[in-house]
Amino acid sequence: MNNSKNANLNKLSSFLLKKECVIAIYLLLAIVAGYKQYHHHSYNNYLIFKYVYWHTVDLQNLYNNYPEYRDSNHYGPLFSIFIAPFALLPDGLGALLWNVTNVLILLWGIYSLPISLNKRTIIAWICAHEALTALFSFQFNIALTGLILLSFSYLIKKKEIQSAFFIAIGTLVKLYGIVGLAFFFFTKNKLKFIIGCFIAFVVLFALPMVISSPAFVIQSYSDWYHSLAHKNDLNASLTSFQDISLMGIVRRATGNINIPNAPFLLVGLVLFGLPYLRIKQYKHLGFRLMLLASTLIFTVIFSSGSESPTYIIAFAGIAIWFMVQQNPKKGWIIALFVFAFILTSLSPTDIFPRSVKEFIRLYSLKALPCVIIWLTIVYQMMKEDFESYLIADK
Secondary structure (H helix, E strand, O other): OHHHHHHHHHHHHHHHHHHHHHHHHHHHHHHHHHHHHOOOOHHHHHHHHHHHHHHOOOOOOOOOOOOOOOOOOOOOHHHHHHHHHHHHHHHHHHHHHHHHHHHHHHHHHHHOOOOOOHHHHHHHHHHHHHHHHHHOOOOOHHHHHHHOOOOOOOOHHOOHHHHHHHHHHHHHHHHHHHHHHHHHHOOOOOHHHHHHHHHHHHHHHHHHHHHHHHHHHHEEEEEEEHHHHHHHHHHHHOOOOOOOOHHHHHHHOOOOOOOOOOOHHHHHHHHHHHHHHHHHOOOHHHHHHHHHHHHHHHHHHHOOOOOOHHHHHHHHHHHHHHHHHHOOOOOOHHEEEEEHHHHHHOOOOOOHHHHHHHHHHHHOHHHHHHHHHHHHHHHHHHHHHHHHOOOOOO
């Protein structure tokens, strides 16, 4: 009987670790989330995205409020090219395919990582629930996570030009992509990478001019800057759905909305940069992957614009951090991961009573496990010798 049960468990485990199974589940999540939100008329984010294309074509300000949707756009002019194929379709079909495209880019990023196939698959499973949270909002953050992963992987694989284009796309659409430059020191072909970045940024900066005009695109980048500056001022709130960050935790715990971001960012950048002093560790894949995890989490916990669907970026970092740890994993590593999965990933769900969910939101506690794990990553990167980390690339 036990042998039969073990055989069935092994079959199930083998099935769940198949790449095809993961892709099918992600596509199903994308379609179900998109269908549900569209038929409940809860796809305002998609409408914002769609009209970036149409407003670019019509040479209308990309950052005004328009009657077609509530809220305003905060993505760069390049987004008009990215969203164009979907904007030309009926809303229902466009919204579904938008979600599908986002998860495919995320999976492309995850499966590009230079680690064993099983580890990549487990990372995908760990990220699945957080991806679903973002899918319900039609969030570009899903694809952006994939772009950051791709910028890392292609740089590691000595494909500097491709890496540069992934960085440029992420940056010119939603600024966060600039963090891909954190991997600069992992390439031996630094000049090639710099030239690649220059070409990528120039080409992609100008690309929206194809459907508009040079003057409009240049003005739009200026408008984008002012839009983000205004949004940043509004993010610092004691009750909003944004500012789920380290600064947000402190502001909301103290009740002081006037606590500035700058001191946190300064300390955060210093801590983030400390591991770069360990030059001899650069050659070890474990160290590189830990920096990738640190970068993904840092991007979110030090941004006042972070909201719940943004955490697909940070949770990818947590998944990578967890899979990099040596086996057997220490008890406190497992406990910290479980803490993050429960409080960060599951807190918006009905597993928690409404009052508890509201308490977690009001005090930005979704960010807390990510902050603790990020500090742990910094400590590990400063303390450990990654030569002993065995991470298969097969």
